[in-house]
Amino acid sequence: MKVPDSHPVGYYHCISRIVDRQFLFGDLEREQFVQFMREYEAFCGVRILTYCILSNHFHILVEVPKRPEVLPSPDELVKMLGRLSGNVSVGTVVQRIEMFQKAKAHQELEEYLESFWARMWDVSAFMKLLKQRYTQWYNSLKGRKGTLWEERFKSVLVDGCGEALATMAAYIDLNPVRAGIVEDPGDYRWCGYAEASVGRRRAMEGLRIVVAAMERVHPEAGHGAKHRPAEAVMSKYRLFVYGEGEERDGYTAEGVPLRRGFDREAVLKMVSEKGRVGLEDFLRLRVRYFADGAILGTRGFVDSIFAGARERFGATRKDGARRVRGLNGELYVLRDLKTAVFR
Secondary structure (H helix, E strand, C coil): CCCCCCCCEEEEEEEEEEHHHCCCCCHHHHHHHHHHHHHHHHHHCCEEEEEEECCCEEEEEEEEECCCCCCCCHHHHHHHHHCCCCCCCHHHHHHHHHHHHHCCCHHHHHHHHHHHHCCCCCHHHHHHHHHHHHHHHHHHHHCCCCCCECCCCEEEEECCCCHHHHHHHHHHHCHHHHCCCCCCHHHCCCEHHHHHHCCCHHHHHHHHHHHHHHHCCCHHHCCCCCCCCHHHHHHHHHHHHHCCCCCCCCECCCCCECCCCCCHHHHHHHHHHHCCECHHHHCCCCECHHHHCCEEECHHHHHHHHHHCHHHCCCCCCCCCEECCCECCCCEECCCCCCCCEC
């Protein structure tokens, strides 16, 4: 599911796993993946809001703007290509552009440039380029051949206004906590939260977008996330990740960090007994809605996307939004999952 052309921007949670779910990502591999991710983020004109690279799969929350009316010039395109690592033949691109320009072959030049524009401002093109480039690097490093990835990729379209975007971001950043690797996402090197925590500009700008989305629904939380100091943005996001109104930083008198662990069985018991739990507890579980729900957002957002793609669904389906089961909150998805919702 993609955002309609009438929307200026779309937000997507993208997931892809290594073939046979092998644990192939070590420290070096994860560092290189992040480098390629940032390269193609810039080239494709998208923005990474947050991400998490694990041992056998990755999660990326990406903002994809609508294709601009004024496209980069040929010179700007050459500069963009020059920033990509690998076997990018910038010299060949320059030669072809100059050839078309000298021959005044305007249509041929436009068609050639379009072959590059088609790779930008599109979530599918971004994911394809990133995964292909990483596969080339990994296969060369390991002396292997063939596909590295289990499937194309999965994605969930996310409402960019309100708690849906922040919920998805928090779910992604909490992956290493749920997996028992760390107690705090700030201690896991290969996620957006940790990168922003140490002052990395692009990671910080991504979380600014997340916090700004929260404040468009909760004006009492304050305005101006775009211009707020980084420390204030991180504090606001951290409170959302660990529970509104609860401060987790610091230590007890005995020197124990004030961080709550994730007890999966306890939360599952609460869900079975109470039917619904708060967001803080909900995020302690592996929830299929965040990977398989197709769309995540308010009822109005999900219904609007459903209406625009009505022909893709059976005639008996009357509306799009399905409330997220187990959560004491107003979040909706397109796909109503019946089994193994929580893992």
